[in-house]
Amino acid sequence: MNGAAGAAPAQLRVTIDGRTVEVPPGTLIVEAARRAGIPIPVFCYHPKLKPAGVCRMCLVKVEKMPKLVTACTTPVAEGMVVDTRHPEVQEAQRSVLEFLLLNHPLDCPVCDKGGECELQDLTFRYGPGASRLYDAKVRKPKAVQLGPFVVLDQERCILCRRCVRFDDEVAHEGQLVIAERGHHAEVATAGGEPYAHYFTGNTIELCPVGALTSEPYRFRARPWDLAPVASACTLCSVHCPVRLDFRHGQLVRVVSQGAPEDHLFGARGLMQAYHTPAEDVAGARGMGWLCDRGRFNYRWAQSADRLSTPLAGRGSARRAMPWDEAIEEAARAIREAVATAGPGSVAIVGGGRLMAEEAAALRALADAVGTPHRDHRTGDQAVASLATPSGRAGRMEAVGRAGIVVVVGQPPVERAPVLDLAVRQAAGAGAAVFSIGPVDPSYRGQAVRHTWAAGGAETRAAIEAIRSQVVEAVARAVREGRNATAAIVWDGKGAWDGSAAVAGEALLDLAGRLEEAGAEVHVLVPGEQPQSRAAEATGLLPGRGGLDTAGILARAARGELRVLYLVGANLLETFPDRALVEKALEATPAVIVQDLFLTATAELATLVLPAVPAWMRDGTLVDMDGTVHRMEAALDAGADGGRPDAAIIEAIASRLGARSSSGPHGKGANGWWSGRDVDVAGEALGALAPQEARALWGGRAHAAEPRDGKAPGGPESGLRVVVLDRLMVGGGTAAHDEAFTPKVHRQGVTLHLHPEDARRLGVAGGEPVTLATAHGAVTGHVAVDRAVGPGLAGVEPHGPGSGVNRLVAVGDRHPVVTAVQVIAGEVVR
Incomplete structure (x- = not known):
């Protein structure tokens, strides 16, 4: 069907093997054939890659063309007639397959691709019956x-x-x-x-x-x-x-x-x-x-290290315990704490691996106990979505097609790698990409700009510095009729020193200005934990007058908690203040840990309850953009020895005489979660007062200004620590994977220094050093790295147990480096 004179037709009619289909202009013959239900064999072609036309397997006969053409590189034209089974085509297919098999080993019985091999299948379907090769x-x-x-x-x-x-x-x-x-x-x-x-x-x-x-x-x-x-x-x-x-x-x-x-x-x-x-x-x-x-x-x-039975006691006194006794022991500890010291003597932290129903059940348990001290944040991330305090959200599908992308904080590749691929896709397609953070993600594109910033006030200043450029990029795109979709990707870090409040407010201001300029704005927070969005939606956050994770740990360290219940929360490895966590665990009489392995945190627990992997549980996943997905158990958890998290939580609630819930605010899973997105700002957090929701940004709600008043990021201000996100460190599971851990984990840490700082300090790449702050020290090796900002000491962990959280503390995310000491003995300042 043709449009107005001079305009490109909306659809093109093409006939393939006698079947006529209508396809958009620019459609390749191979894709048009697919729509017509006609297979064209391919090897080099793939719908997710650009056409290459190197294997020649897709040759077809096109009417009025003198030679066969490659279907994977030839776009259709109006009225085109294609023959995929012409004798010339069949001969070409046989020839290509014969050529490919000349030197190909016929080791199909032992080849891992056997049964899934395209060469194997296409040879049977299109290839010659025998080889003519006599040479080796x-x-x-x-x-x-x-x-x-x-x-x-x-x-x-x-x-x-x-x-x-x-x-x-x-x-x-x-x-x-x-x-x-x-x-x-x-x-x-x-x-x-x-x-x-x-x-x-x-x-x-x-x-x-x-x-x-x-x-x-x-x-x-x-x-x-x-x-x-x-x-x-x-x-x-x-x-x-x-x-x-x-x-x-x-x-x-x-x-x-x-x-x-x-x-x-x-x-x-x-x-x-x-x-x-x-x-x-x-x-x-x-x-x-x-x-x-x-x-x-x-x-x-x-792994043989998987927990399969409950454990009670600490250290040498630890012993196996039957499930019924373990559930009763957990309920008894909570019951006695409430009776003797009140509900406020119990605190609950549920990690972000919990599915929505499990997080809801944990929140319901806290409500039943009467404690407002509950949270899901086990690291430094303040929020899982800007929707929490503002009502603003975004969609992942918008990132790859965005014309303007702003990445704030540490590169998303370390937390949500496939989301980072979408940013790369946008950059490669010509999007204007602005990145702000302690590490330069080095996106490939013609319009990519990076600004160094560690967080807090520095990040706010960097956002304000690029604001006019970003807004102008949107305005120009609107004027020229080009892509004006804007995506903002933020790591959401700075929960315990107010940094998130400072950076987040600046991002909200930027998002508002972009909308005023005519942009379609999407804001996403990849997050430290896979299910932070679900935990927020179910209200697994401090209640009225309740403490967040940092406050819970501080109270426990003072000996003011009787029970600390940790579900999928390995705080000793993930919380940015290891010394505080150690004091809290040692000072609390009853520490109940529910996890897959005997983690560093579980080692200090008085009761350990074994959980099971995600594929042994039913529940709901919530993506970073609020999209929900139903998960169904692939295996029965019964033979494993552990139990699903929801089953454990509900069993404890039952022993306490409480009724748990698998949906937020008492709503059942099927009635609330099924087939809808998460409205984090509205219904899900309705129990929070506006000021409480806003406080989620930073907990302590104060701006983190540079301590010495000097210009941030410059070599003259000395070194400040930035703990680098690393995907492969992977928490508790990676440490117990025999096929994965040896390939990605090493001992100690790596200290990444900008070449200017390495030169100023007189240290070389590969040199063993000890890095110290006012809070602690770690040992590792130096890596001279232009990707890390000047004035920053990027500390890269190499696996669980690296202890990098010894260097930082609540309220001091980026402490000043007091010494970089070469292991040989020389102290370099």
Whole structure:
């Protein structure tokens, strides 16, 4: 159907194998055929990558064209007639497959891709029946450890370049290249270094053959041995759609839903029933990619360290206890504390791994006990959404299509990696990207600007400094009819010193000005915990007159608490004041810890209750943008020894004679959560007075000004500590994953210094040092790093137990470095 004269037609009519379809202008033949239900075989083509046309498998005959054309690079035209089964096409397909198989090893019985291999399936469907090769095949290296998690078999590679293109076009890492020429060509890393970043595992799914395989999964199972379950990753607040593959009750693989690709177009794959098309999923979740932690950090589920029975007592007095006795012991401790010291002697902190119903049950338990001292924040994040105090929210789907992006705080790749891919997508498409924080995320784009700021007043000043530029960028886009969508991504840090209040208010002001300029504004807070948004929505926050996590710990440290109930909260590792947590745990008579492992915090508990993983529980996930998803248990928790969190909480409530709840404010799960988004500002936090909701920004509600009054960030002001977020540290689960931990965790810490500071201090990269503040000290090695701001000491933890929270304290997020001491003995100031 044509539009007005001179205008591009809204739809183009194209006939493929006798079927006529209408498609938008610019649609490639391969996609038009897909819409017509006609399979065109491909190897190099992938709908999530730019067309390449290197394998020639998709050649088709187009009427009035003298030669066959590649369907993956040729857009349709009005009235085009395409023949995908012409004799010339069939001969070309046979020739391509014969060529690919000349040197390809026929090791299908032992290849990990067997049963999911596109080359295998397309050879049966389109290829020759026998090979004409008499010479020996070219031999190339096998089982090359390309990176920590990716194993490369060069003999199987068909040089489709999907992996190389993903690394360049999507991840923007550019680590993979095609080295050499002719039949010596092979996939390699550009500098010969290991292939290592946060998204390497996606190349395994993209690989159409068995050239790239997962090191943790190799030789574990075959597709027909697996019991696949559609689920969602619960390791961050994006909640990417995943497929969990179980074998004999054990989780052996995690892949994105719909992967391995259902042989792309036409061939019905073994896992097709578990496919969620990307276009059916909103936001960053719909990109179809996974980070390496979400993909490879799963073997902890089979760890012998998993708790399977309740434990009572501390240290050498610790003993196993039956479940009935453990539940009664927990209820008894709470009952006696309320009777002797009042409800305020009990405090509850529930970590952000809890599903919505579990967080609601924990909040209901606190209400039943009568204590207002409850919280879910186990780190330094103040809020999970700007919607909490302001009513303003955002959608993840807007980030990748935004024309203006503002990233504030530490790079989101460390907390919500796939969201960061959406920022990279926007930057690569030409968006104006402004980043503010202690670390330069180094986005690739033509309009990217970074400003150094550690937090609080510095961040506010940086936001105010770029405000006019951001507003003008929006106004210009509106005037020129271009993309005026604006996305603001903020880490929300600064809960305990008021920094979040300072930065957050400045961001709200910026968002308001952008809307006035005509922008569609979306504000997102990735968050330290995957389910912070659910915890906020259910009101797992301080009640009227109640204490937040910092206040709870301070009160416990003074010996004023009788019971501290911690659910999925390893405060000794995550809270930014280790000394305070240690005092609090030691001074509290009854410390009840509910967790998967005997964490550092659980080691100091008087009662430990074993929980179970997410895939053994029913419940609701809430994304960072408020979207809800129903999770159903894939395995029975009964045989595991642990119990679902909600079951434990409700059992304790029952012993106390209380009635728990699986929905906020007493509403049932099915009536409140099903099929709706979370209205954090309204219904869910309705029990909070406006001033209490606003106080969530910073707890102490004061601005964090630079202590010495000097210009922030400059070498002349000395060094201030910034504890760097690191995705792979991963809390309690990563520490117990034998296939994951050795590849990403090392001992100690790394001290990242800007070259100016390293030169001024006289330290070199790799040098062992001790870093000290007024609160404590850690040892590690120096890394000279331009990504960390001048005047900042970026302290990178290498795993649980690194103790980086010894350096900081409540109210002092960025303490002054008192000494950088070379281990050899020289003190450098």
